[in-house]
Amino acid sequence: MRPRRTFRASYFPYQMTLTDALARPLRDLRISVTDRCNFRCVYCMPKEVFGKGYQFLPKEQLLTFEELGRLARVFAGLGVQKIRLTGGEPLMRRGLDVLVRDLAAIQGLDLTLTTNGSLLADQAAALAAAGLRRVTVSLDSLDDAVFKCMNDVEFPVARVLAGIEAAAAAGLAPVKVNMVVRRGLNEQSILPMARYFREQGHTLRFIEYMDVGTSNGWRLADVVPAREIVRMIDAELPLEPVDAAYRGEVAERWRYRDGSGEIGVIASVTQPFCADCTRARLTADGGLYTCLFATTGRDLRGLLRADATDDEIRDAISTTWTERTDRYSEQRSSETAGLHKIEMSFIGG
Ligand code: SAM
Ligand code: SF4
Ligand code: SF4
Numbered sequence: 001m002r003p004r005r006t007f008r009a010s011y012f013p014y015q016m017t018l019t020d021a022l023a024r025p026l027r028d029l030r031i032s033v034t035d036r037c038n039f040r041c042v043y044c045m046p047k048e049v050f051g052k053g054y055q056f057l058p059k060e061q062l063l064t065f066e067e068l069g070r071l072a073r074v075f076a077g078l079g080v081q082k083i084r085l086t087g088g089e090p091l092m093r094r095g096l097d098v099l100v101r102d103l104a105a106i107q108g109l110d111l112t113l114t115t116n117g118s119l120l121a122d123q124a125a126a127l128a129a130a131g132l133r134r135v136t137v138s139l140d141s142l143d144d145a146v147f148k149c150m151n152d153v154e155f156p157v158a159r160v161l162a163g164i165e166a167a168a169a170a171g172l173a174p175v176k177v178n179m180v181v182r183r184g185l186n187e188q189s190i191l192p193m194a195r196y197f198r199e200q201g202h203t204l205r206f207i208e209y210m211d212v213g214t215s216n217g218w219r220l221a222d223v224v225p226a227r228e229i230v231r232m233i234d235a236e237l238p239l240e241p242v243d244a245a246y247r248g249e250v251a252e253r254w255r256y257r258d259g260s261g262e263i264g265v266i267a268s269v270t271q272p273f274c275a276d277c278t279r280a281r282l283t284a285d286g287g288l289y290t291c292l293f294a295t296t297g298r299d300l301r302g303l304l305r306a307d308a309t310d311d312e313i314r315d316a317i318s319t320t321w322t323e324r325t326d327r328y329s330e331q332r333s334s335e336t337a338g339l340h341k342i343e344m345s346f347i348g349g
Contacts, residue, residue, distance in 0.1 A: 016077065016079045018079050018321050019322070020290070020321050020323070020324035020325070021324055021325045022275070022327070024275070024277060026080060026278060027278035028083075029072070029083045030084045030282070030348050031072070032086050032090075032348030033068070033088075033093040033096065033284060034088040034284050035056050035346050036056050036087070037087060037088045037089040037345055038153065039089065039116050039151040039153055040153055041116075041151055042149075042216070043209055043216050044343075045215075045344075050215075062284050063282075063285065063301060063304075067286070068102075068103075071282065071304070072102075072106060072109075076106050078318065078321075080280075082111075083111050084114060084348075085099070085100070085103075085114070086113070086114045087284070088346075088348070089116055089119070090113055091118070091119040091120065091123055092119070096123070096127070097126045097127055097130040103131075110133075112135065114178070117139060117159075117160035118159060120135070120160075121159070121165075121166040124166040124167045124172060135175055136176040137167065137177050137178070138180070139160050139161075139177055141179075142157055143189055144157050146185065146188070149185065164177065164200075174201070174202060175202045175203075176264075177202055179193055182209045183209075191232065191236060194233050194237060194263060198237065198256060198260050201261060203263065203264060205264035207266045208223050208265075208266060209223050209269070210268055210292075210344075211341075214339075214340055214341060215343060225269075225270040226252065226267035226271065229265055230254060238258070239257065240254065240257050241254055242262060250268070250273055251264030269329065272327075272330045272332070273329070274327035275327075281347050281348060283297065283346055284346070286301025287300070287301075288316075288320055291326035292344075292349070294328075294347075298316060298317075298320045300316065300317070
């Protein structure tokens with residue numbers, strides 16, 4: 001059983017298309033608005049590395065909302081159709097709704113956000129009022145003991161569920177829920193999560209544990225392949241594949257045969273999708289990265305603060321994208337595993 005990777009026609013034909021060295025268009029931008037987080041997920045910011053003495057970026061090194069708004073408009077002019085705000089934990093950036101309001105005003109832009117949900121119950125209404133339309137919430141288990149083991153700060157499941165409910169009530173729907181699956185930690189949570197979110201009408205997406213950064217001690221043996229996850233769910237709740245909606249959609253989609261909704265699997269380790277990767281990433285301090293697994297980025301903050309014109313910034317982005325040859329997941333090997341890659345909490349996923 002495999003979903004067909006066919007794409008619906010008319011892929012924003014009116015917009016500018018900037019393609020990289022492997023003919024992939026620039027369509028998506030992920031903006032990390034902070035490198036800080038109130039969780040210490042063991043697969044992302046393990047406490048041994050991100051402990052009390054860890055030096056996060058000082059405020060003056062973060063891009064300001066004004067700088068982010070300016071860059072977002074340049075990216076939109078280059079063909080970017082979707083922006084996802086992320087982090088670290090994006091809701092820890094003070095006044096995020098002000099940035100959302102500015103970005104939501106960019107015509108034709110699909111604006112969304114990924115959060116750990118811990119602060120969502122308080123902020124969902126303000127974000128929706130500012131123009132946010134959708135949200136993705138990360139949650140790795142419904143079992144408190146398992147979840148606390150994964151977030152490593154004793155954060156309870158109930159408060160994330162309250163955040164999801166507040167988001168849906170504020171109209172940030174459909175809410176997507178992301179679950180990273182790590183062998184030996186939360187496989188037993190796969191079915192309870194599938195049952196619960198099917199019932200709630202939210203789309204659950206399972207993410208294979210990835211070797212992002214260098215601090216999480218990743219091992220291939222800890223990855224639960226997406227196929228195994230689909231097989232496990234299908235045995236109890238029969239599934240059928242759904243066509244990809246657009247080029248660059250990273251999740252393989254599956255729907256419940258009884259019509260009760262769908263799930264997604266993001267199989268970046270076992271079934272890499274580099275050939276359709278249309279995403280650029282901006283770190284909180286203004287580094288432009290063209291791959292989640294990159295070791296270096298292009299400094300856009302330096303340009304912004306040296307009074308570069310929009311044309312100069314556009315040229316820098318265009319050159320970076322057109323020269324792009326990244327396909328890390330397709331080339332993953334014992335050698336690439338040892339590279340000094342940027343951390344997930346810095347690049348934003
Ligand atoms: N803090 C927010 C959150 O957790 O949703 C946004 C940033 S987080 C880096 C973005 C996404 O990356 C989350 O869904 C998280 O679960 C996922 N993630 C982090 N580390 C990962 C890893 N090693 N492998 C796979 N996904 C990972
Ligand atoms: Fe924080 Fe998100 Fe990383 Fe967890 S996955 S440590 S919530 S940035
Ligand atoms: Fe895109 Fe890099 Fe991931 Fe491949 S490995 S899909 S190029 S981000």
